[in-house]
Amino acid sequence: MSEFPFAAVVGQEALKTALLLNAINPRIGGVLISGPRGSAKSTLARALAAILPGDSEGQRAPFVTLPLGASEDRLVGSLDLQKVLADGEATFHAGLLAKADGGVLYVDEVNLLPDTLVDLLLDVAASGTNIVERDGISHSHPARFSLIGTMNPDEGELRPQLLDRFGLCLEQEGAISIDERIAIVQQREAFDRDPTGTLQHFESAQAALTERIAKAQRLLKEITTDPWVYRTIANRCEAAGVEGLRADVTWHRAAQAHAAWRGMASVDQQDIDTVEPWVLAHRRTQPPEQHPPSPPPRQTPSQGEGGSSSANTPSGGSSSQRGEQGQWGAMPPMAQASISQPALKLPDSDGVAQRGKRADTASSAGKGGALGQGRSLVATSRLDGFATIIANRGQWPWRQLKMRKARAGQATAHLVLLDTSGSTLGQRLLGQAKGLVESLVTQAYAAREQVAVLGFGNGGVVSILSRRRAPKNARATLDNAKGGGGTPLREAIIEAKRLIRQWQRREPGLKVRTYLITDGRTRETVDDLAPLEDCLVIDTEQSKVKRGQGARIAEQLGARYWPASFGDSSLVHQPGYLP
Secondary structure, three states: OOOOOHHHOOOOHHHHHHHHHHHHOHHHOOEEEEOOOOOOHHHHHHHHHHHOOEOOOOOEOOEEEOOOOOOHHHHHOEEOHHHHHHHOOOOEEOOHHHHOOOOEEEEOOHHHOOHHHHHHHHHHHHHOEEEEEEOOEEEEEEOOOEEEEEEOHHHOOOOHHHHOOOOEEEEOOOOOOHHHHHHHHHHHHHHHHOHHHHHHHOHHHHHHHHHHHHHHHHHHOOOEOOHHHHHHHHHHHHHHOOOOOHHHHHHHHHHHHHHHHOOOOEOOHHHHHHHHHHHHOOOOOOOOOOOOOOOOOOOOOOOOOOOOOHHHOHHHOOHHHHHHHOOOOOOOOEEOOOOOOOOOOOOOOOOOOOOOOOOOHHHHHOOOOOOOOOOOOOOOOEEOHHHHHHHHOOOOOOOOOOEEOOOOOOOEEEEEEEEOOHHHHHHHHHHHHHHHHHHHHHHHHHOOOEEEEEEEEOOEEEEEEEEEEOOOOOHHHHHOOEEOOOOOHHHHHHHHHHHHHHHHHHOOOOEEEEEEEEOOOOOOOOOOOOOOOOEEEEEOOOOOOOOOHHHHHHHHHOOEEEEOOOOOHHHOOOOOOOO
8 A cells, every 4th residue: 555655745844854854864863753643643754765765776775664562573583483393493583673774663652662662672772783582592683773653642651761762853733724734635635536646746756855865865974063063052952951962962963964955065053953842852851941920810800709710710720729729829830849858658558548449558568568579560471482392302292381581660650649739838838748759759769660740730730750760869850840829639630540541551560559649728529530549648738727638538539548747757767658
């Protein structure tokens, strides 16, 4: 079946340019295309194969697709069992990595790729060599390729280790003009009616693109770079807060490729500026520029006290929440630094509010109960057919079975729901709560487990720390989280359930532990929501006369309940602090 021609795609000029630059210089490291459904991500990625120039013998660079359901052997290659039995020789069957050498490896919905395949990709991408070993027999081959991936961010995030391997990242917007929508539909209908005619119509345009890529590849070796270019790139990378030097190297290569694409002899400011957002989109840790927060909208007389307009709600909270937040809820969002807390020692099963079935305390903690102890692996051992045949020397029935070792992986993810509403700004509760989160992240880091932090306040739910292997230091990230506005508790619980379903669908057997850290100052009820499995509600309310909202929320969610007492000696770490 013919692919839709690259030249026939309407609009998407930035994405087209990024893909072309990667074709000019594959050392850029590939392109990650992030965007909503139906935005031509896969169409353009697959269409690139038809315009890649050939080598001196007329052979085009390979374009290989990696299916999500591919096995490990399909990816890295395998040894021929039939040859072993018949001739006593081990013959290597090339996998997708070998076939993609010197070309492009394409993954649709790359964020849904199983972790076992991601680990293999990371190993090969780092070394450029694929090594297959089976019972003393080893085979290696070069595997240098550009990785092109597409993803819908609504369906889950990409592992940070793999994300950084993509040289460029384009975040597409779903909004397009009416004229473009019409042109896209007409172009698609024409192709569906007559694919051959459409390909012939764009044949000259496709050939022109191929020739221009080949010309740019030849020119690339002669591109010069003035010293000011290196300094400009270094200054901008530092301002963006990128980690390491991969951004600097990729930016320079992409700018050179862009200059070659334009037929220029040297890199200039236009080349630097054009590729900047694509290089920094997935590496930036500092915002491009800081804008002062907007003041809350003023209430108009026509709306009155009981008006339903959102303008009546300071910082996005509801009118009932505004009453709960007091002066804090009326203020614009503001930051509050983390206040260090001792290592967490959370309670056992006593004092737990239940509703329906609750995860068992002892079994969820594993042997010893501490973080990282007794965790079960997602992958399970399975029969290694090659090793079994070798061990039994062709005898039947087999006397012994050889099992393939399970690949180690993350078994536990900690999901923290942090209340950042206006009421948490009083008594520095938000800073204290951030200290609790920091303590949890630090211990998860030591156990090599994953952490994700969602903040709910300011009228919405935002990601403070996306799911990843727990960082060594999360203070700067937590300090940047601002507090204010209302308390969208229901929205936070619903989002947590969505994420948990998404993660466990992708990684069956993954253990997710949820921590809801809140002062309980909300009138929202979650009684009609399904219980949140393996959840602990940490009540940060510090009033002398407590309202008991945290306990009520825990009961409604079927969760464990723990009233935090900041500075109390009960926070001193002891083994078994996790539920």
